[in-house]
Amino acid sequence: MKKYLILLLLISSCGTQEKPFDSKTWQAIDGNNFSELSEPIVNDLMKNHLYKGMFYHQVIQLLGNPEIFGDSVKNEIGYILYLEIDGPDDVAGNDLIIKLNKDSTIKSFKIVNWKK
Numbered sequence: 001m002k003k004y005l006i007l008l009l010l011i012s013s014c015g016t017q018e019k020p021f022d023s024k025t026w027q028a029i030d031g032n033n034f035s036e037l038s039e040p041i042v043n044d045l046m047k048n049h050l051y052k053g054m055f056y057h058q059v060i061q062l063l064g065n066p067e068i069f070g071d072s073v074k075n076e077i078g079y080i081l082y083l084e085i086d087g088p089d090d091v092a093g094n095d096l097i098i099k100l101n102k103d104s105t106i107k108s109f110k111i112v113n114w115k116k
Contacts, residue, residue: 021045027064042081042096046109056104068095075100081111091116 019040026041049062056077060066063079070076082094092115099107 019044021049023062023064026062042111046111050098050106050109052106052108054106056100059098059106066098068097070097075102075107078112089116 021041021044066077067080068078077098079096080093081096084092095112096109097112098109101107
């Protein structure tokens with residue numbers, strides 16, 4: 001039984017370690033270093049720093065200017081977390097998408113994985 005418990009602990013500790021969110025680190029992310037910078041802090045960001053009802057200007061203070069603007073009907077902004085380009089037709093990435101209410105407060109947010 002001890003062998004299985006030790007093996008389980010080793011396996012669970014091999015994943016990405018969560019790190020506290022830091023605005024300077026976040027704003028240094030350039031879309032190519034997701035696993036190095038944003039992946040460890042994105043969980044903390046979503047659990048402890050972003051929240052429904054948060055104002056748009058607070059998001060900008062925290063994360064910097066958005067890199068993605070949805071159409072006005074969707075009222076979305078986004079941040080590129082990861083971008084992989086393996087040729088003109090092979091592009092994939094992860095984005096943090098934030099939906100806003102009409103009063104410019106956060107309605108919802110999520111990580112979107114996509115591939116073209």
